[in-house]
Amino acid sequence: MEIFIDSANPDEIRRWLEYGVVDGVTTNPSIMLKDDGYDMERRAKEIAALIYPRPVSVEVTTNHLEQMIEEARGLASWAPNIMVKIPVINEYGEPCLGVVRTLVAEGIKVNMTACLSFGQVVLGAKAGATYISIFAGRVADEGHDASKLIRDAVEWLAGWEYHSKIIVGSIREVTNIQDAALAGAHVITVPPQFMGKLIDHHYSRATVQQFNADAQKALAKMGELRLRAKV
Numbered sequence: 001m002e003i004f005i006d007s008a009n010p011d012e013i014r015r016w017l018e019y020g021v022v023d024g025v026t027t028n029p030s031i032m033l034k035d036d037g038y039d040m041e042r043r044a045k046e047i048a049a050l051i052y053p054r055p056v057s058v059e060v061t062t063n064h065l066e067q068m069i070e071e072a073r074g075l076a077s078w079a080p081n082i083m084v085k086i087p088v089i090n091e092y093g094e095p096c097l098g099v100v101r102t103l104v105a106e107g108i109k110v111n112m113t114a115c116l117s118f119g120q121v122v123l124g125a126k127a128g129a130t131y132i133s134i135f136a137g138r139v140a141d142e143g144h145d146a147s148k149l150i151r152d153a154v155e156w157l158a159g160w161e162y163h164s165k166i167i168v169g170s171i172r173e174v175t176n177i178q179d180a181a182l183a184g185a186h187v188i189t190v191p192p193q194f195m196g197k198l199i200d201h202h203y204s205r206a207t208v209q210q211f212n213a214d215a216q217k218a219l220a221k222m223g224e225l226r227l228r229a230k231v
Contacts, residue, residue, distance in 0.1 A: 005192060121156070125157060146183075153166050173194070
């Protein structure tokens, strides 16, 4: 399983990259805005250079299918490890599968995003998407079983030997990460604040504190014994 950081904050990305647990980065226009990436090209290039050769996803910003293709070509030209995010459908309900197919045929890696159903996964795989992003939190908001969807999607892809990989996003709490991992997700894209919660535990801190205190007592006792031995 791989972990992508769902962020456009270079400092946060660098922090987790240095820990050796980052396999890629995902962004979208909302994340760029939140992390002050007002110049999307500049920020995307900065992140791409920071994490190279790991992938960074950058999303198109139009509803028009032909414009998506042109914009995607431009995004992909910014860096060799940029992967373009294309929505499974636009806001008018028009399928973007032809966009995915065209870009993949040109050698551009595509992260087909905003997927919430098994049918979308199937069609995305057939269109050749490199990654297919399931928004688990939004699936759960609709009252459906996100873990089952992830598990079914991964098993179906393997059974039919499709090369698409499932990215699980829309993480709302740490248990979502655990659920996605146990469901067999190929990739989980995690906001930095949840990475911190994933590693932290107050009992771990307390245990280390106890070990350190005991170590200090042991060292002090050893020092006393050495002094007595010299006497």
